Amino acid sequence: MISTVIRRCFPAAAQVVADRAEDINKLNVFPVPDGDTGTNMSLTLGTVVREVQALPEGASIEDIARAITHGSLMGARGNSGVITSQILRGIAEGLCDAKGQEDPTPADIAHAWRRGVKVAFKAVRKPVEGTILTVLKDVSARADQLEKTKITTREMLDALVVEAYESVARTPDLLPVLKENGVVDSGAFGFATFLEAFVNAALGKSDGLTDFKTTVDAKADVTSKVAIELNDDWEGSQYRYCNEFLFHAEKPFDADEALSYLATLGDCELVVGSYPDFKVHVHSNEPNLVLAYMLQYGQIFEVFIHNMDMESQDRTAKIAADQAGAPSTQAKKPLGFVAVAAGSGEADILRSLGVDVVVSGGQTMNPSTADILAAIDEVNAESVIVLPDNGNIRMAAEAAASACDSARVAVVPTKTVPQGFSAMFATDLDASLEDNVEAMTEAIAEVRGGEVTRAVRDSAAADGTPIHAGDVMGIQDGSIELVGDSLDGVTLELIARMQADEEGDSLTILAGQDLDDAAFSALVDAIEAAQPDLEVDPHRGEQPLYPVIFSIE
Incomplete structure (x- = not known):
């Protein structure tokens, strides 16, 4: 079924883009050389993955299309991310028209690509040849040609990957700034990378490259046109700031009129979505005027304002370091x-909240002082805040902070990952290290944590209740408070006790790798029924050993 294929393949393809994000970033010279296309596409796809994975088992293609549309809109970052969101929306809508939700036919695939072209080109006021939109259009045209033949679905998918890479290889001939810099278009390359990874997953290919010689040749043609050169020219835009945010309209709102006004303040203007929720993007020298205009019509949230000039300098420094075969000498950021x-x-x-480097570790695999120290150095910042997110890791984090001579380092003593979330929400990049530590420490003081896991040996709870291997344990702030034989029962009782002790307003809950989507969804439904006044925010945490981790604030 189409829905099953998407649920299985989208995360795998998104992960490939995430793994290659830095390579995509280095190609980024249009519309401005700010070196963030790969990062933005990866963040956009990551939000879609979370929304799709949160759906119950057996979700329909219509449900998945809505999740893709909403997730990509809410998570869209940067010009490339917003355009990618519209491509995904259009293709998902097109696949909803496939009859019977069985494996798509070549006609279904061609129809979905046509819908993708229609939606994406409608969103962009001034489409530019030699970009991701060109690749989208070329792949759709190729699908239309193949639809008229006797080609199989598998053969068609492979052929579309070839067309995508061949189209990417042509981008320098269509956009002069690409040829001047010796690169293909970064967004186009990122899109082709995602398509190839998705097709590989759909067709059950285990290796990283498709096994058809034509695809390898097409990729080789792309590689031959990528010899990244240093270029400090700021030709793509006369504007310094990339402004992007979500907008919720509260009164009649004309998106076309808004686009016309934003065009007077800058370029690369985009307003996508449908009433009342939109994503807004524009490059401008006056972010205050952009925000003030949109505030006339409703609320803005998740505001990101990037200094593209500084990002461009970082990109140039990274490329220079790579070419010199030396560590990056890019300017240190103030706070990491x-x-x-x-x-x-x-x-x-954590990364979506602004964490620069995430060290792998937890209750049973504590990272060493050296691991944390290496992560601090990797951030390349003047000041670094470390969140151990586990009481057992705090000493190693503090030892790393004391040993570091490349940055000022402070440790905010988070004991759980949800506390880490709350700490990151309290950050202010314009404030000092000391002020941030104070604000983050105050924020985590309001967070009470709970964990549910199974006992691996006999023990006793805090009240003396015997615990046998295999029992389900409810742990509050490090103390075993509850023992039972049901994961759902222990979770519900632990939440009820914590609410009785001190009533909270919101609960963030993370599903472990051993808790499947259906069971997690049922648990969330039970919590909402039992605690109707508690706002529940569920996520896939994929942590080992602990099927449930939650926090109450």
Whole structure:
């Protein structure tokens, strides 16, 4: 079924883009050489993965399409991320038209690509040849050609990957700034990378490259046109700031009129979505005017304002260091963050909140002082805040802070990953190290943590209750408070006790790698039924050994 294929393949493809994000960043010279295309595409795809994985087993293609549309809109970052969100939305909508939700036919695939072209080109006021939109259009045209033949779905998918890379290889001939810099378009390359990885997963290919010689040749053609050169020219835009945020309209709102106004303040303007929720993106020298204009019509949130000039300098420094075969000498950022997490989902959330480096570790695999010290150095910041996210790791973090001579380092004593989330929400990049430590420490004081796991040996709870191997334990702030035989029962009772002790407003809950989506969804439903006044925020944490970790604030 199409829905099953998407749920299985999208995360794998998103991970490939994440793994290659830095390579994609280095190609980034258009519309400005700020070196963030790979990062932005990866963050956008990561949000989609979380929304799709949160759906119950057996979700329909319509449910998945809505998750893709909402997730990519909410998570879209940068010009490339916003355009990618519209491509994904269009293709997902097109696949909803496939009859019977069985494996898609070549006609279904061609129809989905046509829908992707229609939605994406509608979103961009001034499409530029030689970009991700060109690759989208070329792949769709190729799909239209193949639809008229007797080609199989498998053969068609492989052929579309070839077309994508061939189109990427042509981008320098269509966009002069690419040829001047000796690169292909970064967004186009990122898109082709995602498509190839998705097709590999869909067709069950275990290696990183497709096994058809034509695809290898197409990729080789791309590689032959990538000899990244240093270029400090600021030609893509006369504007310094990339402004992007989510917008919720509270009164009649004309997106076309907003686009026309934003065009007077800058370029690369995008307003995508549907009433009342939109994503806004524009390059401008006056972020205050952009925000003031949109505030007339509703609320703005998740505001990101990037200085593209500084990002461009960082990109140039990285490339120079790579070419010299030496460590990067890019300017240090004022403040950076290191956190420890055991699960891939936990790590993704921490990165989305601004953590620069996530060290793998947790209750049973504590990272060493050397591991944390290496992460601090990797951040390349004047000041670094470390979040151990586990009481057993605090001493190693403090030892690393004391041993570091390349930066000022402080440790905020988080005991759980959810405390790390709350700490990151309290950060202010314009404030001093000391002020941030104070604010973050105050924030985690308001967070009470709970964990649910199974006992591996006989023991006793805090009240003396005997614990036998295999029992389910409810742990509050490090103390075993509850023992039972049901994961759901212990979780619900632990939350009830914590609410009785001190009523909280919100609960963040993370599913471990051993708790499947269906069971997690049922548990969340039970919590919401039992605690109707508690706002529940569920996520896949993918942490080992602990099927449930939660915090109450």
